[in-house]
Amino acid sequence: MLLADGARALSAAWGRPVLLSGPQVLRTQSRCDVVRASVRGGEMATVILKHFRDDPVLGLDEWTGLELLGRLNLTTAPGLIAGDVATRLFLLEDLGTGPSLEDLLNGNDPRAATSGLLAVARLTGQMHARTLGVQADFDLIRHTLSPRPSRARIDNARYLLDHEDRLSRWVRATGAVEAPGTHEDLEVLARELADPGPFLAMTHGDMAPGNTIFTPNGARLLDFEYCGMRHALYDCLMWLLVVPLPDELITRAELSYRIACSQSCDAAQVDTSWMRARAIVAAARTVNLFQWIPPKALEQDREWAPGFSERAALLRHLARCRTVLEPQNPVPALSRTLASLESRLKERWSETPAFVWPAFQ
Template sequence: MTVIADERISSVLQTAEGVLTRRAGTSVQLDEPEDLGGTGRSSVIRARVLDNPVSLDRTVVVKAFDDQTAPSQVLREIASYRYATALPTASRPGPQLLASDFEERLLVLTDLGHGRSMVELLASTDADEVERGVSAWGQALGRMHAATLGGEEDFDTLMRVSGKTKGGSGRITVAGGGIGDAAAASVRAHDELLETIDVDAVEGSLALLERGLRLFDAGDFRDFRAFSPADVGPGNILINGDGVQFMDYEWGEFRDATLDVAYALATFPALLSADVVMERPRLELALVQAWRGEVKPLWPSINDRKLALRIFTARALWVWLSTYWMIQGDASGHDWALHTADARVVLARWADLADSGEAAGIDESFVDAADQVQEALRIYWFG
């Protein structure tokens, strides 16, 4: 454990003590801060609770945003944790919210402990161990989606009330800024991107990506809408005694559940060890089947082919967005598991997309398009 002491950390702990004290109605003291990192816009600290007066855990995690973070982003994370904490215990996707203060830009969460990161598990050379891990990942996604189906109005209410300022004199509202906006920007640049990599118009690609964008909307696909922390990639997953835990709800929202499944499929293969990477198709199938096992009672009407097409559509959008970020040299996505500065990762994602489309019996033109773009990107980056 690295115990830290500087002016910023001391200030965060002092603020957290005040927030917890107001919440508990009795004095709470924190000590022994441990830096857990953060996103660059936030500080995340584990601290020990002294003289535990309200049966808090021995340690808590404090997340504090800097002054440069948009208020709407702070609001979204507070509302997301409030929503997730209100779920039945078995369905909570991650840590519980103990206290928060919107104006102080601070949250106090239960401590998930040290556990094992999904990134570490994926690097294992034991294919069976990795399969158990990705299956648990799929199950956790499914439990979260099943528990939150139909809860969008409750979430929207929390978004409204969580943004009230003290005294009720004002309210902050959220206006976009999430990964859906980034995906929309990448689709608008469809023709420009293809021209950049010297590819003629690919039949059906724009229509496919536009269908992917509609997965964010509350229109055509409302039947599959569920809560998502948004970035459900390996770096935001801890495995502890309670199973898979999702962290970081800065962009929490309701959207089509298959976007989360496809996000997992698009982001985990790059982290597999050389001994396991050839097992990717088997691992992908394990993740999807585990997810479907949890949600099938709620969505029994969708058949295997329709589901495969929906996941493929979402995956194509994610692969396209990661390519757009790479070609644009855009660092704004650096916090997302989807973002990469490694051209080899992007090329592999296109190859995996083509393989998954072929395996699922997707329209051959989509698979051919993925192969065509992959080859053009290889020439563009490596000659």
């Protein structure tokens, strides 16, 4: 059925009969299937079919993002070829095979891993520079497919405040101190997430190292399921905060991104606005991590990402957030709460090893 639905969509897009055959399952998860298929009678030898079974909102968000990038003639991602809303299916350009950034980080060549990260940072900055101020275009495409319940950045802001109690639970469980004014600082974060001003751009939304591919034509981003118009620096969290990387490489990645983004974003050229923007997203994401991981981690550590435990992730976020907040701190009360929490967790988890990618060992 998937191949038949895909063939119908391609036939309609290309204006002639097309057959799909030889399916190769690339990924199957609870929410989507990704399949490569051979094309007979079409304009290319193979295509990628992506079928969202259980989460049409994410599927249509990705469709919208890819269509917008195509209209802007950006090659940030695989090109969107065709789709069918009724069957929750769209078809993409097949970029072929190639290493991901995760593959490079897990390899034994630090120069390849370094150049790969810098290429992804530049590509991300270029995408943000070209998508500043396109909220209306994004909304029009999304509404034409199917109206979205709410904008992604509003969902992010609401989540931060709706689950404030989860951070408080961690504070109580560790014996840390919640500084007066923490709630007000969370409101500051939520407001700026909801309205990022000059930093509003189309973001990928899930910048994991595995969501990249290096092709003969350069780096590309994959899996735009969590894309949306939100704070541009949300994507920068990959190197600023989330992924364990050498400090020197973080600085280089940030500079590569900032130079690319500054081509169209005046605010990225101003140190004060830049420092505040990175502080906002870093603080919000650190709180999010304590909202996602329950205090059960105090009793038992679990894997958060391959080779990276929940405890290591929490300590990493706290340490990096503290570093990012130092130049300009828009949330002083929250930072005191996080500092108290970090102190308590470091006492408990003093034996937790820091994660190092094989490429940098």
